[in-house]
Amino acid sequence: MTVVRYVLVALKPGVDRDEYERYEREVDYVVANGLKSIVSYRTHRFTEVLDDLGGGPWDYIERIEVTDRAAYEAEIATLGKELLDELYEKYLDRSKTRSIWTLLVDP
Numbered sequence: 001m002t003v004v005r006y007v008l009v010a011l012k013p014g015v016d017r018d019e020y021e022r023y024e025r026e027v028d029y030v031v032a033n034g035l036k037s038i039v040s041y042r043t044h045r046f047t048e049v050l051d052d053l054g055g056g057p058w059d060y061i062e063r064i065e066v067t068d069r070a071a072y073e074a075e076i077a078t079l080g081k082e083l084l085d086e087l088y089e090k091y092l093d094r095s096k097t098r099s100i101w102t103l104l105v106d107p
Contacts, residue, residue: 002104003069007062010057010096017059020091021045031083032064037072039065057100069101 011020024043043062060099066072076084088094 003064003066003072004102004104005064005066005069005072006100006102007064008053008058008096008098008100009060009062010056010058010093011060012093014089017045023087023091028083030088031080035075035079037066037068037074037075039067041065043093055096058096058098 011017021043028043032038041062041064045060046058049057063066064072073098
């Protein structure tokens, strides 16, 4: 069973997109790679949203494939806490963050 979390995020006003993306590459990807519960993690920048998605606008969507939701949440609560605190302090608007949990429908 493939478990994937999608997270919609928006930058705080005035945050430089290149600075945030550099942080993603140099810090966030490195930390995520070290967490045992994460199978894969990538952040995608929106280039166009065709329909109005209520609650936005968002700038990015994160795709986080995990081994197990409970294991992931336990790791994030401890090992990922400082990273999340820094992300929201410096870059992201917490009020716009939306999270979606999914299970893959196998072909």
